[in-house]
Amino acid sequence: MNGNSVLRRRTLLAAAAGVAAAPFAAAGPAFAAGPKIYLDPGHGGTDAGAVANGLQEKTLTLNIALQTRDILKANYTVDVRMSRTTDITRSLAYRTDDANAWGAAIFVSIHINAGGGTGFESYRYPGVGATTQRLHSLVHSNVLSQMRTISSITDRGQKTANLHVLRESNMPAVLTENLFIDTVANANLLKRADFITATARGHARGIAAFLGL
Ligand SMILES: [Zn+2]
Structure with a gap:
């Protein structure tokens, strides 16, 4: 185009x-x-997401997404919409309906992992085509490389899952799980402003690479 x-x-x-x-x-x-980029900070409002080590997933995802938006807008001509920009409740249906109605070019959902593990992983819907696989690969590799400017980070891989936001979005979609909130070493990184900014920069760079900005 x-x-x-x-x-x-x-x-x-x-x-x-x-x-x-x-x-x-x-x-x-x-x-x-500019291209329409939809950013989806996971959880919010009455849904805190995972909570551990004095951290709430909903706060971390919002901080990462807001900084991703700001980095994108400061460096490229882009149109960014978010499922939320404050601590409010949004249903999963709202998130994908909003992105679909807006006509987003891509959908990027940002989460923090839990359940006992370490490192970074990301998801696309099973069976999607080469375009979504390319978005997934670029976001994954850029987030990981930016995180690794701060600390050694385990690469848990590029995975597939039948998740609402990946299934019901009409455009290439990816979901990131940015470390484990319930693993102390990971939580200590998530408490650092420079790590949050690096994570946001990784998302922005991956998105920019996919869109050829
Ligand atoms: Zn989550």
């Missing part, structure tokens, strides 16, 4: 919309440029 032709088409659409809906013209730019 050619970025210039998209921009030109959007300009024409914006002009047409201005004619058709003049009273709303002052409401702001109707057509943001």
Whole structure:
């Protein structure tokens, strides 16, 4: 896809919309440029996700996602939407319905693991095609390499799972499990601001690589 032709088409659409809906013209730019990236911080509100070692999964996922958004917007021309930007409850159906209705190009769900283990792993839906496999591979490798600028991290691999957000999203989707909240050594990394930022940078770089930004 050619970025210039998209921009030109959007300009024409914006002009047409201005004619058709003049009273709303002052409401702001109707057509943001750049690929549509949907970020989904896992859990939130009444659903804390996994809790251990003084940490809550919902807080960590939101911090990583917000920083991923900020890094993407600071470095590239992109349109980023999030399933939540604060500590609020969102159903799984809301998350995929919202991304599908918005027409996201990709869907990236961010989680923290639990259950006794160590390291980083990520998921795609079973049986998906080469495009989603490529997104998965690029996000996985970039997150891992950025985490490893901070500490030695076990690579638990690129996996498949029948998860709602991967199954019900209409676009290439990946879900990351960023260390184990209930493993002390992992939790100690998750408590570090530089580790959270490195994790966000890894997500942003993987997304940018996939989109050719
Ligand atoms: Zn989770």
